[in-house]
Amino acid sequence: xxxxxxxxxxxxxxxxxxxxxxxxxxxxxxxxxxxxxxxxxxxxxxxxxxxxxxxxxxxxxxxxxxxxxxxxxxxxxxxxxxxxxxxxxxxxxxxxxxxxxxxxxxxxxxxxxxxxxxxxxxxxxxxxxxxxxxxxxxxxxxxxxxxxxxxxxxxxxxxxxxxxxxxxxxxxxxxxxxxxxxxxxxxxxxxxxxxxxxxxxxxxxxxxxxxxxxxxxxxxxxxxxxxxxxxxxxxxxxxxxxxxxxxxxxxxxxxxxxxxxxxxxxxxxxxxxxxxxxxxxxxxxxxxxxxxxxxxxxxxxxxxxxxxxxxxxxxxxxxxxxxxxxxxxxxxxxxxxxxxxxxxxxxxxxxxxxxxxxxxxxxxxxxxxxxxxxxxxxxxxx
Amino acid sequence: xxxxxxxxxxxxxxxxxxxxxxxxxxxxxxxxxxxxxxxxxxxxxxxxxxxxxxxxxxxxxxxxxxxxxxxxxxxxxxxxxxxxxxxxxxxxxxxxxxxxxxxxxxxxxxxxxxxxxxxxxxxxxxxxxxxxxxxxxxxxxxxxxxxxxxxxxxxxxxxxxxxxxxxxxxxxxxxxxxxxxxxxxxxxxxxxxxxxxxxxxxxxxxxxxxxxxxxxxxxxxxxxxxxxxxxxxxxxxxxxxxxxxxxxxxxxxxxxxxxxxxxxxxxxxxxxxxxxxxxxxxxxxxxxxxxxxxxxxxxxxxxxxxxxxxxxxxxxxxxxxxxxxxxxxxxxxxxxxxxxxxxxxxxxxxxxxxxxxxxxxxxxxxxxxxxxxxxxxxxxxx
Numbered sequence: 071x072x073x074x075x076x077x078x079x080x081x082x083x084x085x086x087x088x089x090x091x092x093x094x095x096x097x098x099x100x101x102x103x104x105x106x107x108x109x110x111x112x113x114x115x116x117x118x119x120x121x122x123x124x125x126x127x128x129x130x131x132x133x134x135x136x137x138x139x140x141x142x143x144x145x146x147x148x149x150x151x152x153x154x155x156x157x158x159x160x161x162x163x164x165x166x167x168x169x170x171x172x173x174x175x176x177x178x179x180x181x182x183x184x185x186x187x188x189x190x191x192x193x194x195x196x197x198x199x200x201x202x203x204x205x206x207x208x209x210x211x212x213x214x215x216x217x218x219x220x221x222x223x224x225x226x227x228x229x230x231x232x233x234x235x236x237x238x239x240x241x242x243x244x245x246x247x248x249x250x251x252x253x254x255x256x257x258x259x260x261x262x263x264x265x266x267x268x269x270x271x272x273x274x275x276x277x278x279x280x281x282x283x284x285x286x287x288x289x290x291x292x293x294x295x296x297x298x299x300x301x302x303x304x305x306x307x308x309x310x311x312x313x314x315x316x317x318x319x320x321x322x323x324x325x326x327x328x329x330x331x332x333x334x335x336x337x338x339x340x341x342x343x344x345x346x347x348x349x350x351x352x353x354x355x356x357x358x359x360x361x362x363x364x365x366x367x368x369x370x371x372x373x374x375x376x377x378x379x380x381x382x383x384x385x386x387x388x389x390x391x392x393x394x395x396x397x398x399x400x401x402x403x404x405x406x407x408x409x410x411x412x413x414x415x416x417x418x419x420x421x422x423x424x425x426x427x428x429x430x431x432x433x434x435x436x437x438x439x440x441x442x443x444x445x446x447x448x449x450x451x452x
Numbered sequence: 453x454x455x456x457x458x459x460x461x462x463x464x465x466x467x468x469x470x471x472x473x474x475x476x477x478x479x480x481x482x483x484x485x486x487x488x489x490x491x492x493x494x495x496x497x498x499x500x501x502x503x504x505x506x507x508x509x510x511x512x513x514x515x516x517x518x519x520x521x522x523x524x525x526x527x528x529x530x531x532x533x534x535x536x537x538x539x540x541x542x543x544x545x546x547x548x549x550x551x552x553x554x555x556x557x558x559x560x561x562x563x564x565x566x567x568x569x570x571x572x573x574x575x576x577x578x579x580x581x582x583x584x585x586x587x588x589x590x591x592x593x594x595x596x597x598x599x600x601x602x603x604x605x606x607x608x609x610x611x612x613x614x615x616x617x618x619x620x621x622x623x624x625x626x627x628x629x630x631x632x633x634x635x636x637x638x639x640x641x642x643x644x645x646x647x648x649x650x651x652x653x654x655x656x657x658x659x660x661x662x663x664x665x666x667x668x669x670x671x672x673x674x675x676x677x678x679x680x681x682x683x684x685x686x687x688x689x690x691x692x693x694x695x696x697x698x699x700x701x702x703x704x705x706x707x708x709x710x711x712x713x714x715x716x717x718x719x720x721x722x723x724x725x726x727x728x729x730x731x732x733x734x735x736x737x738x739x740x741x742x743x744x745x746x747x748x749x750x751x752x753x754x755x756x757x758x759x760x761x762x763x764x765x766x767x768x769x770x771x772x773x774x775x776x777x778x779x780x781x782x783x784x785x786x787x788x789x790x791x792x793x794x795x796x797x798x799x800x801x802x803x804x805x806x807x808x809x810x811x812x813x814x815x816x817x818x819x820x821x822x823x824x825x826x827x828x829x830x831x832x833x834x
Contacts, residue, residue, distance in 0.1 A: 111760070112756060112759040112760045113758075113759040113760070113764075113765070113767070114755055114756050114758070114759030114767045115759075144752075145752065145755060145767065145780075145783070145784065146783075147768060147782075147783050181752035181755075181756070182751070182752050182780075182784040183784075282738040282739060284737055284738060284739045284753070284756065284757065284760070285756070285759075285760045286756065287756055287759060355666055356664040356666060356738070356825075356829070357664060357666045357829055360825070360826055360829035360830040361829065361830065363826065363830040364829070364830030366830070369564070370526075370527065370563035370564050371666070373496055373527060373563075374494060374496050374563070374666065374667070374668065374669055375666065376495075376496070377494040377495040377496030377497075377667075377669060378493070378494045378495070378496075378666070378667045382495075383495070385495065385496045385527065386529060398527075398564075400529075401527070401528075401529050402527065402564040402565075438830075439826055439829075439830070440826055440830075441823035441826045441827065443738075443742075443826070444742055444745065444821055444822055444823045444825070444826060445823065447738070447739055447742035447743065447746070447821075448742040448743065448745040448746030448748070448820075448821070448822075
């Protein structure tokens with residue numbers, strides 16, 4: 071996809087993946103970028119996460135983001151931090167920046183193995199030379215075992231543009247599913263405003279994706295703004311939200327072994343926070359995920375997942391619909407099970423919940439639980 | 453198994469299950485029983501759970517527990533409460549008790565369908581007449597799709613006896629996995645002491661079982677004491693703990709689709725609570741469960757599950773062992789992967805974690821995640 075103004079991106083193979091697939095990506099700009107970051111809540115986190123968080127509190131002079139796939143550089147101790155610094159420093163030197171603090175980093179792949187720094191350092195020059203105004207090469211380079219390329223773009227009324235690129239849940243020995251998202255815009259927006267918008271956007275989108283409840287030490291969702299084109303704040307927020315939401319759904323749909331995207335839409339909650347909590351719990355319930363896989367309109371599992379979510383509601387008042395078919399309304403409702411099951415054969419399954427408690431609402435995105443998920447995650451040795 | 457003194461138990465088929473298998477069970481005593489109860493934390497809970505909780509705050513004159521399988525009597529509204537009351541009243545009347553408040557109830561099975569009360573009422577007489585001094589008939593009657601009978605007994609030094617019976621994670625349309633446990637003892641113990649002991653025992657055992665993270669609205673673990681034989685308090689507590697622990701492990705081992713029992717033993721935590729939280733998170737992690745299924749000594753998944761558990765620790769200091777093989781010690785350790793994987797082919801897999809933070813410790817019990825789990829829970833229509 072065509073990048074917003076002020077951005078150059080590239081992706082190459084630096085030899086980090088045995089498959090020879092692209093594994094090294096770069097986004098950079100000829101001017102300073104405003105940026106915001108959402109990162110993993112896991113106490114265990116990779117060197118790149120720690121470094122970006124540190125930079126978040128300081129330097130306002132970010133110019134580039136370098137990403138490698140194939141090695142997570144996590145649980146690699148002091149050496150891992152040094153290797154991560156070296157990656158940033160090499161990019162800064164090659165681009166002629168003032169210093170490594172102008173370069174953010176991200177890694178995804180194998181946990182607990184030292185990063186092949188020589189390959190990284192050797193890759194910086196060809197990576198920078200491959201730079202162009204399209205996002206595709208970069209988008210390909212950040213994937214691990216994702217089955218699909220994940221990109222989304224929106225043009226704002228005033229001419230500004232938002233382009234987002236993400237990777238989702240692939241597995242690499244010995245691994246976990248890392249979510250990375252990089253959203254770029256040429257809209258004019260202050261650092262403070264961008265960070266406020268991104269917080270609102272990310273909690274409603276990337277934070278609402280659940281594949282299996284396990285979180286990665288490398289998860290990151292980042293926005294970068296090059297400040298070239300005037301834009302209305304609300305338009306920008308809406309565009310970022312739309313791109314983030316689309317990437318979040320792409321990630322859930324491409325969850326390991328998944329055959330269906332599950333969207334859980336909760337309304338009538340006491341607050342938006344409680345709506346999101348309830349939606350996430352339903353979308354993450356193994357019993358609900360398995361029922362969706364079997365096209366089973368099993369409202370009992372949905373109700374009981376809501377019950378353990380922590381959201382306030384009265385089971386004798388809440389409503390549940392599956393593919394817009396009302397199945398529970400404070401008590402079991404009569405409905406055509408065969409027809410509802412047939413509707414659930416779709417690759418998009420919508421679970422609607424009205425908690426009847428207030429005005430809070432939120433979505434969560436998940437995927438069905440399949441035998442393939444187990445095979446992918448159990449049988450890596452075979 | 454032979455019951456403790458003062459208990460009579462039975463189990464029959466009352467026609468609640470289409471299979472014709474036993475589905476109606478009774479425990480009673482000719483004297484008042486002291487009792488304690490741990491029940492589901494799910495906001496959605498069945499009529500039996502609500503009624504037992506109410507009785508917990510009042511009547512000290514419990515004489516019987518009646519249990520049906522095949523119907524959970526949950527999400528059945530006001531009618532469900534009336535049906536549950538009717539079951540207790542019928543048992544009280546038949547046994548000649550002072551009133552229904554002397555009878556506790558438990559149900560497991562289909563959610564959202566009205567209980568077949570006529571079958572229940574007709575079953576009370578044959579159920580009471582089948583009473584004897586063995587627990588086996590009762591143990592069989594409370595099962596749903598459990599593959600194994602779950603019973604455990606310990607004799608105390610002074611002659612008192614503890615017998616426990618449980619059911620675990622079976623599935624009945626449209627359903628969820630309900631855990632029920634009933635532990636009986638003839639030891640002399642006050643209501644207050646029994647409740648204190650049970651709280652300590654249950655949080656360390658039944659609360660530490662995880663099959664898939666979904667909780668049932670019918671979960672219950674109950675202890676009943678007939679006060680016939682003098683017993684040392686510590687001996688009794690140890691015996692209850694041993695029986696509860698064994699039942700908890702039996703439930704985890706018989707989890708849906710499971711081929712292995714996973715025991716996670718956390719030591720060195722800041723507190724016992726944090727140790728239990730950490731152990732439960734690892735035992736419940738889908739990625740860890742799948743890795744155990746594949747006999748993959750994948751410490752990265754264990755470390756990252758610990759990281760999201762909420763327990764305090766330093767990833768650069770904690771230790772992890774799989775089948776007693778040290779695999780991580782603040783940094784990756786060299787170990788024989790092939791040999792460790794071979795050790796993990798056992799039906800008992802032990803994950804040991806030392807958080808190096810303090811003296812807190814705790815176990816959790818789980819099972820491996822298999823393609824059969826998905827089949828059981830996705831394909832009930834086929």
